[in-house]
Structure formats: structure tokens, C-alpha cells
Amino acid sequence: MGQQFDSATFGMWVFLLTEIMFFGGMFGAYTVYRSMYPEAFAATSNFMNPAFGAANTAVLIVSSLTMALAVRAAHLGQQKILQIMLVLTMIFGTAFLVIKGFEYHEHWVDMKVPLFPGHWAWDGPLAPPQFAHQAQILFCFYFFMTGFHAIHMVVGLGIMTTILLMARKGSFGPTYYTPVEVSGLYWHFVDIVWIFLFPLLYLIGHTKNLI
Amino acid sequence: MSTALQEPQTTETVNYLNAQYGWKSWLFTTDHKRIAVLYLISISVMFALGGVFAGLIRTELLTPEGDLFNSDTYNKIFTMHGVVMIFFFLIPSIPATFGNFLVPMMIGAKDLAFPRINLLSWYIYIAGALFALAAIVMGGVDTGWTFYTPFSTTYSNTFVITAAVGVFIAGFSSILTGLNFIVTVHKMRAPGMTWGRLPLFVWANYATALIQVLGTPVVAITLALVGLERAFHIGIFDPAIGGDPILFQHMFWFYSHPAVYIMILPGMGVISELVTCFSRKGVFGYSFIAGSSLGIAIIGFLVWGHHMFVTGMSMYAGLYFSFLTMVVAVPSAIKVFNWTATMFRGSISYETPMLYAFGFIGLFTIGGLTGLFLGTLGMDVHLTDTYFVVAHFHYVMVGGMVLAYMGALHFWWPKITGKMYPDGWGKFSALLVFVGFNLTFFPQFILGYLGQPRRYHAYAPEFQVLNVMSTAGASVLGVGFLIPLIYLLWSLKYGKAAGNNPWGAKGLEWTTQSPPTTFNFDVTPIVTEEAYEYAKHEEAHVG
């Protein structure tokens, strides 16, 4: 049992390594373009809403807390607390996606979605025209990075559902809670990706709200 | 209960092949050995497909004019040759077949750490292969296996997304295999099987697994971005709208260079096994060979820019990439010296596997050395995108890896199937492969140096003689690969029963019956001796 727990958690860490490289590739490309086009980037960040980003960050951090508590409850065989914590984690995860949905909708309405021809327009006082192409690239990266992250969140919710169903059947206890631990690792990792996305996409390089 | 000298077991004993019958027992198996066989069949099919494309290329190049195919069709042919051979044959080849089959046995385990993930990786491979086949059937891709932008994202009119999806999916098969191997080697070694006693084949597959896990995700995201750019008509890598094609190349080669080490390291592991067995001598410099596998895996991640010297990349980046390229040659050279030292004063026998090992050592050395030519900034300006490059990588990929694969196939065939093949035919085919290979690819070094560019369906008339030689060699090479297909399949029905250890080799896999039982060992072995403890002056052939 100990060896299986060890192998499973180690295996999950190896998988998270691949995720680090997957997102790392995107972060790398994004960094290159940011350093190539700093003014364009400053212009695009005028259209980001840090309030949404901060709300999402807070929600995810709480979900990490409830997830850690869920793993702890599974370890101690506290079935009720385990289920409550799992449900809370899923609620916060869903809240994240809902907030993201509002945010994407706002971009859709503001015509800042380069993926769909009818919903991209780079004009207005906050959008210097010489940066139109670069802004398009940077907005693409915004949507790809947050989009891949959101996909991972959805997968995470699916995993949590499975774990919850297993928990309701009483599958977990002090001698066996490996799936909960391993799912927790995945969930925390998705949180960490957002911890970096938040400052990179929302907080730095923008010119509005500066004192 | 069993020793190396007992009566050869017939395949009527219960083993992993006959323990259960029916397609469900194969398609839902979690036995690493059955999964290895599933992979063996699948990649053999892909190898044959890639070989057909190669045949078409060489046929076109018999004449200087582009008379068999137009240039667009030719572009598709060499692209599909590359995509199929690299992503669907070479990358999985040894790890997914012999690695899957042997790594658990070599460490004394009953299976890999995650048997169901192992099966999943095969299904994922098949899914990826189906996408690639779909791209071929629908009309092919013409971007080159390297998918360079903006041609692949904006200007190509072929099925780039389908092919990219196929490669993306196959990449996950590779990642899962690597993940499985890493956890298995760390957590499931039998008592007494310390890292210092691991067979070098395990070390090689472990180092390969590290590369698979760390590198493949980057090509995954790169191809995903290419697909997204093509699908949504946005300009991530399109210079017309501010994108950077060089960025694509950085991201692509960050994986694709280590990928070549994914393709060669397992082969080197095989050669270590073959050389020691057929020299009847422990490997010289075991820790150096083990360490050099890790060294290649790590340093291999630092040299990718040597594919980009003439792209407009900074000269300073070119300097450090070139320097590190020289450095990465060192661990490979260490291996070649150590294999040679192993053979020195060994009791050498010349069975088929050993012939392939000899071929590997010579041809890989040539391929590796010519890589150093290409890694030299000044020379690369002259040689890049010529047939010199093509010859270089075929020397390492075919002269190296494919020969190692054939050697592995002939060495472990008795263990996998319980049957022996006729060694005379094996030796003959090995010779054909060696002669055919050199005739095909050595002229290409000269052609490249003289200036024939790669990926062109036509060439200057003065190059025709060497091209005809190359095509003639390709025919011989093709026959050399076809004959083993015949006698190996023949041996399944009519071959002599192999016995546990027909080669008298050291290693836990040779202590089991041939073919092994489903769970490999009745009792978990306890390892007490170092690897490759061949007694001095042992008979060259036991059993």
C-alpha cells in the first residue's frame, strides 16, 4: 500500500512535469512576444479587467484550501468532512469558470476576440492603430493560455466528480486515499498555473489605474 | 526449478501468449508483454508504410528531371515519409516494444507501474496513427515533417491540421510510456537490484523516458498553436502580421532535437546488451555508459539551435548552441569507446544480433561524426539543407537506430516467441542491410557536399550517377528488411524451440521460460550479482 501510494503520487508528479512543460511552452512564446512588443502589450492590458482576475484568484485559492482539507479528511477517514470539502472545491471551481465566462463575454461584446472575425476590432482611444497586429497576437495568447487553463479546470471538475462518487461509496480511509491525494496534486497544479497567469496577464504592463 | 541448461521448453507450456485466447484478451490486456506485441505489430506496419514512401522518393530521384511526380506531390511524399518514420516508427520503436517487454523483466518486476496506462498509451498511439493515415488518404501534407511556418499555418493547402492532430495524439502515447518507465524503474526494482546493477538497456530506456516526459509537451503545444492558427486564421507565427517563424522553430526544435535522442538512446542500450553477450565479457566502463545516457538526455536539451544557424537567429546564440553541440558528442563517443573496449579480448561470436551491433557501432560513428561537421557554424552554412544533412541523419537513424532495432529483434525474438529463426538467413539479411544501407546513403554525403539540396524532386544532371547508386542501394536495403519479415514469421510456426537462454546471456529476462509466463517470475527474484558477470573463458555458445 505504501509503495502503491508512493508510485501513484510520484507518477502524478511526473505527469505534472509534462504539464509544466506544456504551459511553459505557452508562457515562453508569450514572453517572447511581450518583450518584442512592449507598447502593444501595454495597450492590450488596458482591456483586461484585474477585478475579474483577482476574484478568480481568490476563488481558486479557497478551492485549494478546501481540496487540501478534503485530502486530509480522507486520510483521517472523516467521510462527511471529505464529501463536504469535495463539494465545496467543486463549487469554487465552478465559480471560477462562471467568472471566466462573464469575462469572456465582456471581451466578446467589446470586440476583443481575435479568433472570430466578427468579434475583433482594434479601435478607439485606448487602441493605437499601429499595434493592431501585435495586439491580435497578444490577445490570442490571452485566450489560449486562459482557455487551456479553463479546459484543465473542467477536467479537474470531472475528476472531482469521480472522486466524490467514490467517496460516497466509502472507498477512502486511512489505509487507502491515494486517488484523493493524487487528484489534489492535479487540482493544486491548476491553481498554480493561474497564480502565474493572473499577474502576467492582468497586473503588469498596464497603463491605466497607475498612481 | 529452472536453470540455463535444461531441456528447451516447447510452447505448449502455459505462457503469456496462450494463457488466454480471444481478441478481448488481447485488446483489454494489461500484460506489458502483450502490449509490447501489439506495439510491435503496429509499428511494423507504419515502418512498411514509411518504407513505401522512401521507395517513391528514391524512384523519383533516379532521373534529374522531376518526371515521376510534380513538386507538390513530391513534397507530400517526403513529408509523409518523415512524419510516419519519425513519429510513428522511430519514437515509439524500441521503448514501446522491447522496452515494454523487457524493462519489467530486467528489474525483476511482474509488470510496469501502471499497466492500464500502458494499454491506454497503445490505444492513444493507434488513434494518432489513424489521424496520420487519414491525412495521407485525404491527400497528404506537404510542409515537411518539420511543419515550418508560415507555410504550414498560412500557405499550405494540405491537411496540416489532421496530421498535426495525429502527431499531437501520438505524443501523448510517448509521454505515458515515458512516465510509466520512470516510475517503474524508481519504485519497482526487485530486492538487490540496485541502480548500479541495472542492465544498461534499462538505464537507456530510463534516460529516454526523461526526454519523452520533458520534451514532448513542448511540441504538443507548438503543434496546437499551429493548428489553432490555421483553424482561426490568426497570425501567431505569420510574419505579415507580426508573428515570428523563428519562434516556431525554437519551440519545435526544443522537442525535436531531444527527440533524436529518444530515437537513439534505446538503440544504444540494446547495443550494450548485445556487445556484452556476444563478447562474453562484462561491459567496460559500466558507470560511464550509464552516466553518458543521462548526460545525453540532459545536454541534448541544450543544443536545439543547431537546426537554426542560418535562420536569422542571433550569432551569439549560434555560438553557444554550436559549442554545446560539440559537448553532447562526448557522451556518445564515450559509449563507442566503451563498447570497443568491451570487445577487446572478449570471446566474440558472430550471430545475427552481433552483426547488427557491429554495423551500429561503425555506422553510428560515421553519422555522429558528420553531425559534428554540421554543428560547426561555418561548415553548416555550406551544408545545411543539402543531402549531407539527409545522409547524416539517416546514418544515425537507420545505420544506428534501425540496425539496433533489428539486432534487438533478433536477440530477443527467442524470448518473446519461444522460437529460433534460421541464423544463416539472419546473417545474410544483416549483410544485405549493411551493404544496401551504405550504398544508399554514403553517396548522399558526397551529393550534399557537392551542393544537391534536400527536399527537391529534381537535381542538376551531374548528380545522376550518385543518385542512381543511392536508389540501387535502397532496393538492396528494402530486400534486406523484407527477408527477416519472412523468416521471422516462418519461425513462429516452424522454428526450433528456443529454450530459456539460447544465447547464454546474463540478465533476469533469460532466467524465465521462453515465452515467459504472464507474471514473469513465480517468485520475486533476489539479485545478488552485478550486471553482466560473465565468467572468464566461457564457451561462446551455451544451450
Added chain:
Amino acid sequence: MHPVTPVRTYVLIWLTLTILTFVTFYVSTINLGALNIVVALGIAFTKMMLVIWFFMHVRTDNPLTKLFVFAGFFWMAILLALTLGDYFSRAWMPLGKFW
């Protein structure tokens, strides 16, 4: 298996993470020039380490796991460093930047 972490510890870490989120948000509204990026990424890095060390139990993990965690970030750093090395060193070339 890890030793059980007390609830108090988890809640304290959560509080720290939330406070750091407020801090990074607030600092981003002040113009510190180039320091903005340093502070923002520094805080993000700290938050990440807290999650890894405590929530993901790496604090009590064996050295092998710690090595692999480090290796993952190190490899991403290789990709970023050598790629950006190309772009930034183009300025030193005789013809200057290429973009």
C-alpha cells in the same frame, strides 16, 4: 503516506495566499517602473512555493519527488532562457535588432 497536517496550518497558508493576492493587486496599481514585474512575479513565485510546499505535501516528500519538482521548473527555465537568449542577443549583432 504523509503525516497529517493540522487544519490550522492549511488555514494559515490560505490566509497568507489571500493576503499576498491583495498585496500583488494593490502594488500593481502603483507605478514602480521595471520593479512592477519583479514584485508581481516574486509574489507569484512565493505563492506557488507555498502551495507546493504545504498543500501539495512536498515539505514531507522524499528527496526524489523534490528533485523532480525542481527539474520541471528548471527545464522550463532552459526553454525560456535559451530562446530569449537568442532574441536579446540580436541587439548585439552589427545590424541591430531584427524586429
